[in-house]
Amino acid sequence: AQTVTQSQPEMSVQEAETVTLSCTYDTSESDYYLFWYKQPPSRQMILVIRQEAYKQQNATENRFSVNFQKAAKSFSLKISDSQLGDAAMYFCACSLVFGKGTKLTVNP
């Protein structure tokens, strides 16, 4: 069975600063994908970034990047130049299994 753990229920960051959200996972599969989703107050789930486990290079999407440590089964999300619109719940997922989320607050 797969498990995903997000150890930070809440995080805050100042506007324009950088923040890192943690995620660890466990899976018995050799080929899998990892995702970060954002859920703003509207509750719409939005894909932020995706990482293929067989690729060593960390995925990057504009201000969002990941630090993927396969041996440690760690998949953290870094948000650079944080904006007020980044405030949301962030969920890490391994294939179909989601973590419990991290609530990110961005302070002006």
Place this chain on the structure above:
Amino acid sequence: NAGVMQNPRHLVRRRGQEARLRCSPMKGHSHVYWYRQLPEEGLKFMVYLQKENIIDESGMPKERFSAEFPKEGPSILRIQQVVRGDSAAYFCASSPGGTRGTEAFFGQGTRLTVV
């Protein structure tokens, strides 16, 4: 290209009634996933379906819950004899391919309230 459509957006049921939640996947998507989100919690996987087949129902409660994805029409998540503990947001997602790498596109959810 319409996204994943869920209806109704809000559903109120009395204890003991049946709840039917509908999900129309994106055009061209043949894989559907249902999740439940309790207040202040993450998404809990319930079931994964392809057309006319249940692929993985490991997250479905053994009783009162069922899901289908017929050849024609939307996917339906059915909850019989609802109880207060069923109150939650239910999300549907769809993808064109299998589970591992394909991005799943989410609907806006159905908020079920049992009174």
